[in-house]
Amino acid sequence: MKLGRLNHIGVAVPSMADAIAYYRDVMGAQLITEPFDMPAQGVKVAFVNTPDAHGELSGTQIELIEAIPLPDGSASPIAGFIAKNPAGGQHHLCYEVEDIEAAREWFTAQGKRILGPTRIGAHGTPIFFLHPKDMLGQLTEIMETPKGHH
């Protein structure tokens, strides 16, 4: 496998509104996407776009993640993370791959534990997560590069 683009860094936040205000007013973000819910994952997400080496807003994104209840009313998996990190904190790293099935086979062959089935992620392309204990302590998301992007 060839290391892909670092698509985003997931950051769990106690309040989406406060996190957006922080990135806009303190850090000076020029573009933050409108937050949207992913109910099946128990999260609300929004993306902070960052400039790349060319000054375009296509650098690695910051994914802001807020807990929302799961459809059955139980707590979001993010709620436990925030309980341990009340100010928020870095939650995961996400790398792009060209072919999600090939990547799944690759990591399985490397003996890395994949957390659940491949599903559609926040960018609308297939993703899966790898166990942090197998990945240098980092919860790692692998996502297929959106079509038309490189």
Place this chain on the structure above:
Amino acid sequence: MKLGRLNHIGVAVPSMADAIAYYRDVMGAQLITEPFDMPAQGVKVAFVNTPDAHGELSGTQIELIEAIPLPDGSASPIAGFIAKNPAGGQHHLCYEVEDIEAAREWFTAQGKRILGPTRIGAHGTPIFFLHPKDMLGQLTEIMETPKGHH
């Protein structure tokens, strides 16, 4: 202030050799810089280059950080992090700014705690760190963009 490029993600690792092997052999990194010591900070560092949206290796870097003893023989600040996170883990985020002094004044005016004086960082340009409790739970490094880079 205007949000700058996400220069790198700092990842503390228990073993530099193992971390380099992981990024090369499991993640497929094409370019990892030679590790070097920063004795005054009690760290050995190496950078994993990632591709950007144009396919060039100028995306956000992963900074691998291993603890080495401080010059007075005391433990590295990274040693405590690894004691809590034995597999390794995400340690900090680093954003670029055009002018380090202006950035220092900006964050001070925002009431953010700056950790120590401005010093020369691993890329040879001035840097400082901000207190994670003031920065959405993220230890945040601010670095001046290397000359000739944008």
